[in-house]
Amino acid sequence: MLNRKPNLFALVAVALLLTLCSVAQSSAQEKHAAQNGGVDNTKMGPYRALAQLAFSASQKGDNATAATLAKVLERTWDKAEDYGGDTALSKTNHDLFAQIDKTMDQFITLLLDHSTSAPDPAKLKLAYGAYLEKLKLGD
DSSP: OOOOOOOOHHHHHHHHHHHHHHHHHHHOOOOOOEEEEESSSSHHHHHHHHHHHHHHHHHHHHHHHHHHHHHHHHHHHHHHHHOOOGGGGGHHHHHHHHHHHHHHHHHHHHHHHHHSSSSOOOHHHHHHHHHHHHHHHHH
C-alpha cells in the first residue's frame, strides 16, 4: 500500500524555496533610491512623493485633497524650475523638462478638474504611470 500523505518536510522545503526565489527576484527588479521620510533622495523624489499622495487620495475618494496636492505639485515644480538656477532641468535638459511637464499636466489636470467628483480611474492610472515613468528619466 502506498502512503499518499504529503511529506511535510518536502512541502516546507518547497515553500521556503519559492519564498526565497520570490524575494531574490523582487529585490533584483526593484532598486529604489534611499529615502528620507518616505521621499526618494533623488532630484525628482519630491515630485514623485506629491504625485503618489495625490493619486492615493484620489483612490480613497478624497478628491478635494487630491486636487489640492495636484496644485501643490504643479506650483512646486514650476517654482523649482523658475528659481532653480543653472541646475534646473529646464536649463540643463529642456527637452526632458518639457516631456515631464507635459505628463505632469496630463496627470494633475484629471485631479484638478475633479475636485468634487472622481476622475475616470483608468485615465488617471494611465496618466499617473506615464508621469512616474517620465520622472525616472529626470533622476
